[in-house]
Amino acid sequence: MSLGTFVNDTHPPTSGSRPKLLLLMPMAQEHQAQLRERFEVIDAPTAALRAEAVAAHGADIEVVLTIGAVGLRAEEIAAMPRLGFVSALGAGYENIDVAAAKARGIALANGAGTNDACVADHAMALLLASVRALPQQEQALRAGVWRDALPLRPSVNGRRLGILGLGTIGMRIARRAAAFDMEVGYHNRRIRPDAGAYAYFDSVLSLATWADFLVVAAPGGPGTRHIVNAQVLQALGPQGHLVNIARGSLVDTAALAKVLADGQLGGAALDVYESEPHPPRELLDFPNVILTPHIAGWSPESVQATVDLFLLNAERWKNGQPLQTPI
Known part of the structure; x- marks a missing residue:
């Protein structure tokens, strides 16, 4: 430092x-x-x-x-x-x-x-859990449902990961994604000269359109409020997944609930939300939403x-x- x-x-x-x-x-x-x-x-x-x-x-x-x-x-x-x-x-x-x-x-x-490394670890854990539907798989098993009756879940390796905010935490997430053989792209206020291995996108929308999965790792504040809006979420698509380990204010909760209800997004895994410390009521009934209580940086x-x-x-x-x- x-x-x-x-x-x-x-x-x-x-x-x-x-x-x-x-x-x-x-x-x-x-x-x-x-x-x-x-x-x-x-x-x-x-x-x-x-x-x-x-x-x-x-x-x-x-x-x-x-x-x-x-x-x-x-x-x-x-x-x-x-x-x-x-x-x-x-x-x-x-x-x-x-x-x-x-x-x-x-x-x-x-x-x-x-806590950069801890947050990056948690981001990858949320991504894997969401894409591989680990909570749903466990619930099915406990209910006596074996794998043959369950839909196949996609792999994470070889997919495109978009990172919104390639700061110190975003860079650590990118390095972990590279270990999973993922292609990494990012959106920042400006291009990082030391991030030549990763594709730069000049808007969140273009990043989401390209990516299979989007991890939010940008700072909070008025300038980034609801930067992940309905259009960005729709661009991720029905097979896309959203992970937020930054600040709840960056994601429009109402828009997220709507795209999930309409089947326009595959899943979301959030460690932060606008209603903190209360859970986001709009999202509690979706089986493809994973919530943790703002603990990504806690160890x-x-x-x-x-x-x-x-x-x-x-x-x-x-x-x-x-x-x-x-x-």
């Missing part, structure tokens, strides 16, 4: 004291214990506790640790005059008001790179790596050094 260039120019922590840290999402006690060695932690994983914490401790909070889905709002930043460092635990930071933070000179970091190894990276960035901020993974 390359070093950033941001040097802390906000209120530094008081020498010898533990800065107050506002923790805005659930975290295992073992990892909270690591934080408490260096910070006075204010645990506020719910909206009510969050509002209470900002009101009661805003004047003294120096550090905020959040995630992209939870974020940090401009009015909360304004209520914390000593705030000097904000970090997203994972790679995403779409709901952090970056402009408001930068206007205050607040150091910003994320957990880029810590003991990857979670520990995110905590370690946050602590490294916090130490660099404290010492006025460039952050390891600045936003």
